Amino acid sequence: MNRRDFLRTAALAPAALAALKLGCGNHRPAARRVIVLGIDGLDPQLVGKFAREGYMPNVSRLLRMAQISPLGTTIPPQSPVAWSGFITGRGPEVHGIYDFIHRDPATRSPYLATSRVQGTDKFLNLGKWRLPLSGAKVELLRKGEPFWTSITSQGIPVSMIKLPVDFPPPEGRARILSGLGTPDLKGSQGSFTFFTDDPRSLSDDTSGGVVVPVRDYGDGRYQCRIIGPENTMIEGNPDMEVNADVWIDRVSKAVRIDVCGSRAVLGEGEWSPWVRLSFDAIPGLSSVSGIVRFYLKQTTPHLKLYVTPVNMDPADPALPISHPDSLSRRLAEDLGPFYTQGFPEDTKARSRGILDDREYLQQAMIVLEERVRLLDHQLQRFDDGLLFFYFSSLDLNVHMFYRTIDPRNPLYETTNLERFGTIVRELYSKMDRAIGMAMEHLDERTELLAISDHGFAPFRRSFNLNSWLAREGYASLGSSRSMGRDMFSATDWSATAAYGLGLNGLYLNLRGREEGGSVDPSEADAVLRRIKRDLEAATDPLTGRRIVSRAYLTSEVFGPHQPPWAPDIVVGYSRGYRASWETTLGDYPEEVVTDNLDPWSGTHCVNPDVVPGTLISTVPLVIEDPRLADMGRSIAGLFEVPELPPGGRNVFESSG
Amino acid sequence: MGPIIVVFNAVFDVLTYPFSGLQPLWGLCFVSVICGIGLIILFRAASPQEAIARIRRRMGSQALGMLLFMDNPSNVIRLAGGLLWSNFRYLALVVKPLLVIAIPFMVVYSQLEARYSRAPLGAGQTTTVTVEFEDLPARDDLEVASLSGLDLIRPFVFVDTLRQVSFRAVVTGGPPRALSVMGSRLTVGRSREGAGAVHRWEYDDSWSVLSLLKPWVERVRGDSPRSPVGGAVVLPDARYHVLGGRWSWLAVFLVVSSATGVVGAFVLKVKI
Structure with missing residues (x-):
């Protein structure tokens, strides 16, 4: 079966099975157990290809009793938006998540769309010490009722493990361990530290982590300060830190790391096990616990020591990462420490060249092995109800290695294909093994679903949206010398009609909403339509291809009344294109379209039609065009709860 | 000193032997109970029980007197001063028995620290x-x-x-x-x-x-x-599941032995 046949079969199978089901008039009994594997980025075309080629034997076996179908994603097809749709069955107009990044209209400064941590402002001041009189507030910004409340209200147990866009997990009857969106201990989405005495490695770039210069004072010891979270108990909120003594043995090409009463020996090219760090807020009285892994890249001629972002310690988390609180502690006791940050694969360290492909892949495999152990642990204890389990590995690793399957990627020629040419296939095989683990628990009253939020497309050319807006006269720069600076430092807001921020967002500089806005609300619609028309007509000077497949007016797609943080246009890029990294930070590079020279070479932040997700289901489908937002209602329907969640359609019942 | 150490090790080996096949928490609780009982008996033997009973009665009457004569400040001040002095006398009475029980406590502490503070290494670790x-x-x-x-x-x-x-x-x-x-x-x-x-x-x-x-x-x-x-x-620290928390061995020991000591004092009529 070739790819076209496979997709045709996949598309026709639901309708055929629905007809069969209606014709027979049978009714499946209510499920006792439903296992849902949320595999971020599982692409239906790649699944079909690798299953046909025999690299996904479990999926092939599963498809003898299950169906596969493309699964409609969201506008924009970004994970936080899509998984919020899965959770609530609704769109951004209800759950409030439009992008990874939102912006404050008053300051245009970006912030993480999914959660917010606010420190307390009530303190008892004792000299330099400030004792908080109330706890810090962590707020989940995703709104809307989760679909599982209709299941738990019937007394059916629900476990959502590594659930995206659910940090901090809300109170309720479901067991939840937060996944995507969970910050590291410093509050970022992952900030590594790289210690070195090689001056050539030093950089002012702080995206994704910092390079810290260290030196050997002659006794073979490097004193490495690992920075932790801010100490809100001291005036000025200085960073907490711990000192690691790194003893180097250049003959053995190894180091000994003494930190927080722990000791680790590492040879070159080795990763340490998890090491617990204790950051003192008030020495002897209050501390914050974190965990890191070390990687010794090199000892000679220069020390190069990588430290992962400081993850919250699941045995003693500083912020709520699970509900109930004891869930993460019990998992840590059963399985040992594990990655708690939402983006565990350190793609930034790879993009910045701190880790090479081999080293990045080692780290990514550590994450995946941890996740597989966690899945096995949950499956062994799964007796009843709903178990949702989320994998981030496929998504982040395909982002990094799409260049190995895309001969038109600018980095294709320089990538070591002999070594990494099959890595995407191997990643799909590993997901296949995870699906196989879940299949071992199938019985006549257990259903299995594997779902993804989107597929994948190549990312060959970067589109500098702000530069395009400037070229087309929609934005004005103070001077050409200002170009290339982050966060709109070059922008003359009085003469700027629109700006780009985030991966798909375009915002009007609207008077009354934006500080110093220049577009009168009465002209907003006309300006937006003009930008939409021009965007959809924009072509790549190198290839002549259209850059934007479709620009979605938010007011048309989500309704006329949107919150102030919503973008005015969601840009749906054509296959091969995406917003540049500079665009996400509000920068104006000189060229409008450039080659993507970042290892981050696959994307899904394009037009949603290009990157549908995947649905593999042991339950026959009766709807031809299932969407991710339908899945919550459909899953609840499998338990025959008296009142289904309001959002979405039931893809397993003709009555919906 | 060598033979004494061997004897102490043997005593604790025997005490914990019946629990060697169970979770370490059970052995720790058992030793804590034995220690609580032992320490309260030792306290009774080393302390002037009659004098402690007398001073406690006096402290009780002084506290009651303060409550009864709240409208007479001079009496309250006099009784408060007396209560403070009685407290000092009480502390002086319990210093000696506390010093006596501190000696076996240190030995017990060391043995328990050695046995229960670190998690054992499992195969593959x-x-x-x-x-x-x-x-x-x-x-x-x-x-x-x-x-x-x-x-x-x-x-x-x-x-x-x-x-x-x-x-x-x-x-x-x-x-x-x-x-x-x-x-x-x-x-x-x-x-x-x-x-x-x-x-x-x-x-x-x-x-x-x-x-x-x-x-x-x-x-x-x-x-x-x-x-x-x-x-x-490097051996990992041991933590014990008690009442939904992760307790150190010392927390388990102090809570269990103190609770046993209080119950023991009540049953054995020890004035503490």
Whole structure:
């Protein structure tokens, strides 16, 4: 079966099975157990290809009793938006998540769309010490009722493990361990530290982590300060830190790391096990616990020591990462420490060249092995109800290695294909093994679903949206010398009609909403339509291809009344294109379209039609065009709860 | 002093033996209960029970008097002063018995620290071993081998400044788990099930009271000047599930032994 046949079969199978089901008039009994594997980025075309080629034997076996179908994603097809749709069955107009990044209209400064941590402002001041009189507030910004409340209200147990866009997990009857969106201990989405005495490695770039210069004072010891979270108990909120003594043995090409009463020996090219760090807020009285892994890249001629972002310690988390609180502690006791940050694969360290492909892949495999152990642990204890389990590995690793399957990627020629040419296939095989683990628990009253939020497309050319807006006269720069600076430092807001921020967002500089806005609300619609028309007509000077497949007016797609943080246009890029990294930070590079020279070479932040997700289901489908937002209602329907969640359609019942 | 240490180790081995097949928490609770009872009996024997009873009655009457004469400030002040003085006298009475029970408490503390503060190493787990020398041997002269229950993992890190060598060992069996370093035998972790976990070594050719208080330290036996003079092994801290929390051994011991002591005082009519 070739790819076209496979997709045709996949598309026709639901309708055929629905007809069969209606014709027979049978009714499946209510499920006792439903296992849902949320595999971020599982692409239906790649699944079909690798299953046909025999690299996904479990999926092939599963498809003898299950169906596969493309699964409609969201506008924009970004994970936080899509998984919020899965959770609530609704769109951004209800759950409030439009992008990874939102912006404050008053300051245009970006912030993480999914959660917010606010420190307390009530303190008892004792000299330099400030004792908080109330706890810090962590707020989940995703709104809307989760679909599982209709299941738990019937007394059916629900476990959502590594659930995206659910940090901090809300109170309720479901067991939840937060996944995507969970910050590291410093509050970022992952900030590594790289210690070195090689001056050539030093950089002012702080995206994704910092390079810290260290030196050997002659006794073979490097004193490495690992920075932790801010100490809100001291005036000025200085960073907490711990000192690691790194003893180097250049003959053995190894180091000994003494930190927080722990000791680790590492040879070159080795990763340490998890090491617990204790950051003192008030020495002897209050501390914050974190965990890191070390990687010794090199000892000679220069020390190069990588430290992962400081993850919250699941045995003693500083912020709520699970509900109930004891869930993460019990998992840590059963399985040992594990990655708690939402983006565990350190793609930034790879993009910045701190880790090479081999080293990045080692780290990514550590994450995946941890996740597989966690899945096995949950499956062994799964007796009843709903178990949702989320994998981030496929998504982040395909982002990094799409260049190995895309001969038109600018980095294709320089990538070591002999070594990494099959890595995407191997990643799909590993997901296949995870699906196989879940299949071992199938019985006549257990259903299995594997779902993804989107597929994948190549990312060959970067589109500098702000530069395009400037070229087309929609934005004005103070001077050409200002170009290339982050966060709109070059922008003359009085003469700027629109700006780009985030991966798909375009915002009007609207008077009354934006500080110093220049577009009168009465002209907003006309300006937006003009930008939409021009965007959809924009072509790549190198290839002549259209850059934007479709620009979605938010007011048309989500309704006329949107919150102030919503973008005015969601840009749906054509296959091969995406917003540049500079665009996400509000920068104006000189060229409008450039080659993507970042290892981050696959994307899904394009037009949603290009990157549908995947649905593999042991339950026959009766709807031809299932969407991710339908899945919550459909899953609840499998338990025959008296009142289904309001959002979405039931893809397993003709009555919906 | 050597035979005394052997006796103490044996007493605690016997006490914890019935629980060796159960979770360590049970053995810890049992020893805590025994200690609570033992310490309250010792307190009764070492304290002037009649004098304590008298001073407690006096303190009670002074407190009651303050409540009854709240409208008479001079009386309240006089009674408050008397209560303060009675408190001092009470503390003076309990100092001696507290000092008496502090001696066995230190021994108990040491034994429990050795047995329950560190989680045992399971098969497949890796630990870091550090050995210290008077004079660091040359790399080619270093003789390290596993005697039982361990595999050694290279590389060996030589820390010249501290005259130490560190390396990793993965548990393959045992206990016992032991190494030979320059001909000296070193135990790693528990020497046998139920026994104390060795996580330090010291070279010491004479027994002392301090040895009694450090049962987790193994004396290095080596006659050669090349023998190690000390070292350590990294063992994870043990935490115990109690009432939904993760308690240290000391928290478990203090709560259980105190509760037992209070109940024991009530049953045995001990004035505390």
